[in-house]
Amino acid sequence: MRIAELSRRTGVPIPTIKYYMREGLVPQGERTGPNQARYGEEHVRRLRLARALVEVGGLPVASAREALALIFSSGISEFDVLGKAQYALTPPRERAEDDVWDEAAAQVDELIARRGWQVKPGNPARRTLADALATLRRLGEDDYLDLLETYAETAEHLADTEVRAISRRGDLHAMAEAIVIWTALGDPVIASLRRLAQEAQAARLIGGTTEETA
Amino acid sequence: MRIAELSRRTGVPIPTIKYYMREGLVPQGERTGPNQARYGEEHVRRLRLARALVEVGGLPVASAREALALIFSSGISEFDVLGKAQYALTPPRERAEDDVWDEAAAQVDELIARRGWQVKPGNPARRTLADALATLRRLGEDDYLDLLETYAETAEHLADTEVRAISRRGDLHAMAEAIVIWTALGDPVIASLRRLAQEAQAARLIGGTTEETA
DNA sequence: AATTATGGATAGTGGCACTCTCTACTATTG
DNA sequence: CAATAGTAGAGAGTGCCACTATCCATAATT
Known part of the structure; x- marks a missing residue:
């Protein structure tokens, strides 16, 4: 899926998704061209988690990044x-x-x-x-x-x-x-x-x- | 007491005390001249409360003002x-x-x-x-x-x-x-x-x- | 007399979480 | 096969918030 659908499915605005990717809360998509990337279910999941931690949990973005990194680390x-x-x-x-x-x-x-x-x-x-x-x-x-x-x-x-x-x-x-x-x-x-x-x-x-x- | 002592007794910097007075978390002192005012124990108490709500309780200043107004209202x-x-x-x-x-x-x-x-x-x-x-x-x-x-x-x-x-x-x-x-x-x-x-x-x-x- | 402190007002700062804009593309549509 | 719309990425800009700094005219202290 592309970023528009990612945004639609999670309710997070596209610029915010880009910001979260820059900040490392959500991983980059799989690149398919110089200006194209593909996103999967794990992006949806992780974006929802990020949103929940920041919005409802009231965490600073930096803390949310750490927490997410912990979850998705091996x-x-x-x-x-x-x-x-x-x-x-x-x-x-x-x-x-x-x-x-x-x-x-x-x-x-x-x-x-x-x-x-x-x-x-x-x-x-x-x-x-x-x-x-x-x-x-x-x-x-x-x-x-x-x-x-x-x-x-x-x-x-x-x-x-x-x-x-x-x-x-x-x-x-x-x-x-x-x-x-x-x-x-x-x-x-x-x-x-x-x-x-x-x-x-x-x-x-x-x-x-x-x-x-x- | 004057503002320096108020600051010393509560640990709150003078500029912050002035800010809190502007924002209505702490009442103004009793004026004794064009640039003099006197503060009492109730100022100390209220300033400590304000500080506790904002710093430890994590309240926005506006909410702290409301809460303090509630306490000190008749x-x-x-x-x-x-x-x-x-x-x-x-x-x-x-x-x-x-x-x-x-x-x-x-x-x-x-x-x-x-x-x-x-x-x-x-x-x-x-x-x-x-x-x-x-x-x-x-x-x-x-x-x-x-x-x-x-x-x-x-x-x-x-x-x-x-x-x-x-x-x-x-x-x-x-x-x-x-x-x-x-x-x-x-x-x-x-x-x-x-x-x-x-x-x-x-x-x-x-x-x-x-x-x-x- | 000189230094320091004060009240009050206005302006400035730093951090944070976005949000906008721009460029060089790619995809879709009539 | 244009024309339109969507995209990645990066940098700059925004708005809010909680202070913080500066200034001035006075007042207190040394």
């Missing part, structure tokens, strides 16, 4: 595909590390140890979590310890279900793809559900008579 | 503070609504009904969730139904804990503040914990002998 083992996906999917941050941050980081380490989690020191989620906890501390939200515990239990339960579901997939490529998709798109899904559930619980606990209208 | 009732916070904290999206999307939206409605949640039709999380589910469907991730159910249960549990914790706060202002903080910062906290737990579960279930090094 020679990856099942032992590090998840770790590498997490690296690729966590956009780099830079933040000062003062003493409040150090305390928060220690708290993260302690939480991980207490729950018996086996997490590599380099996992970028450690930093992200320490950032958030340090910020909460600076805002004086000190009574979050029980909430944090609930969050951790919950995350453990989620992760258990997710890892089981993913390891059920046959080959490594399908696993890698599922990991990337679910890591990136799971965040907005969970965030949305949390908001919906919050409203529902608030209606039940605070104002059962909120508004039947609206 | 005349809000506890019945709609949460709904308004969710509106303010969900950056507007625009996406096509084709038939796949309609199916996903119907699935969202069905999920909400099945769980007995009382959610206003205007809650923006409905759209966000429908977007994500439609994307998953377009990617052929159709086996997500059981996962979605797990997510929903989990969200319900989380929301229960959160709403209880927040309703424990005395006055409405403190509640509004806690809602905004926890809605915005809870997302990265949960996302990080999920990643950490995923790695831990993967290590347990797939490769117990992953890498003790690293």
Whole structure:
């Protein structure tokens, strides 16, 4: 197929497809002439994936490229595909590390140890979590310890279900793809559900008579 | 205090403070002369909040302004503070609504009904969730139904804990503040914990002998 | 008196994700 | 067999966003 059909089938405008090819999110087509190339189903698939990661997952284009490269690379083992996906999917941050941050980081380490989690020191989620906890501390939200515990239990339960579901997939490529998709798109899904559930619980606990209208 | 101290105490550069004042995230100081103004503790507090929402929560400045306006407005009732916070904290999206999307939206409605949640039709999380589910469907991730159910249960549990914790706060202002903080910062906290737990579960279930090094 | 800081306004910067335009072709159509 | 439309690739341009720099007339500090 040519680029027009690729665009039609994915809904991505042609200039954007060209941009994604330049940026390496989608491979070049198979050249058949000086200004002609042919695209196949794998281009459709990869373009859809790229779009999903960028639009719904909110990833920077550079991160999406890494994640896609991971999926479509050969020679990856099942032992590090998840770790590498997490690296690729966590956009780099830079933040000062003062003493409040150090305390928060220690708290993260302690939480991980207490729950018996086996997490590599380099996992970028450690930093992200320490950032958030340090910020909460600076805002004086000190009574979050029980909430944090609930969050951790919950995350453990989620992760258990997710890892089981993913390891059920046959080959490594399908696993890698599922990991990337679910890591990136799971965040907005969970965030949305949390908001919906919050409203529902608030209606039940605070104002059962909120508004039947609206 | 003058602007230099405000900057020092919050770590926010002076030009950024001026920018935030222009944008209405932080109120102007109390004028004491043609080029002098005085700032108080409420400025420190509000600036810290603004910074947390933008930096850690990743909110656009416009959304942060709305959220802060909500916190510091009078005349809000506890019945709609949460709904308004969710509106303010969900950056507007625009996406096509084709038939796949309609199916996903119907699935969202069905999920909400099945769980007995009382959610206003205007809650923006409905759209966000429908977007994500439609994307998953377009990617052929159709086996997500059981996962979605797990997510929903989990969200319900989380929301229960959160709403209880927040309703424990005395006055409405403190509640509004806690809602905004926890809605915005809870997302990265949960996302990080999920990643950490995923790695831990993967290590347990797939490769117990992953890498003790690293 | 000299230096430094301030409020307020305007303009400029850098990053990012596209989007446009151009050229030299190739394919399709009446 | 023109005429029209589509294409690959590359470079430049655009629009948005979150700052950041500069300037001026004053005010505070040393």
